[in-house]
Amino acid sequence: MAFRQNLGKFFSNHAETNENHPDASLQTRYYKTTKDKALNVLEAFFNKNESFRINAISKERGEISASIVKGRKAFIVGTVIMVRPHQTAIDFSVTTESAFPFDLGYSTKVIQQLYNQADKELPVIPKTNR
Template identity: 45%
Template sequence: MGKLKTYFTNHNETRDNHQDQSLRSHYYKTTQKKALEAVKEMMEQMDGFSVSSISEERGEMSIKGKKVFVVVTVIGVRPFETSVDFSVTTNTVLIPFDFGHSQKTIKGLYENLDRKLPFLHAGGTQ
């Protein structure tokens, strides 16, 4: 039922122990500040995305994209270990679900970020 639910919703988010392995938090060998900068650079380079606000103190960033709204949370867990989580909501007008678009967006964001930062592990694994 969990996999089916990700297709019949307009919102997906990552967390440490998500039942879907592809939606688990990613941890990187970097500082919170450098991770936030890397996410900002990545989003600015992607077509159709624009950073609307950044709170360095809270480690949060809001991004507007084509038909999506993304909130990124960056948390320094320990020195040189930082977690990055995404919350993606699809702006659907006629139907209340996105057929997995929000999940695909998260997967694509992690794939890009994994190329920019040294990946350590996904949530729930070490």
């Protein structure tokens, strides 16, 4: 990852995953599951962790939005897309709410925490098998 991109990660209040992100920890993850099961795993995680509050769930669109209400405030949107039968992609977008236009990498850490939780509950499809 280039120096400028690495620096930009710390001096931004937003982080988002995508298919070809230069930071490997922010690349889209694929799981061997259905869209509904993946959404249920995210919903259960947000419900059992008192730091999060679910704002809305759209099972038809495969989206869940939540807020971090304890500690640093942030807004999270999780998108679940079923690519093929039993191949589901999960992407996240996190925006930190603060008086400053940067969060020193907090939004990236939130995404990494969410992916770590999903990895524990769902079988990951390695990049070589997609």
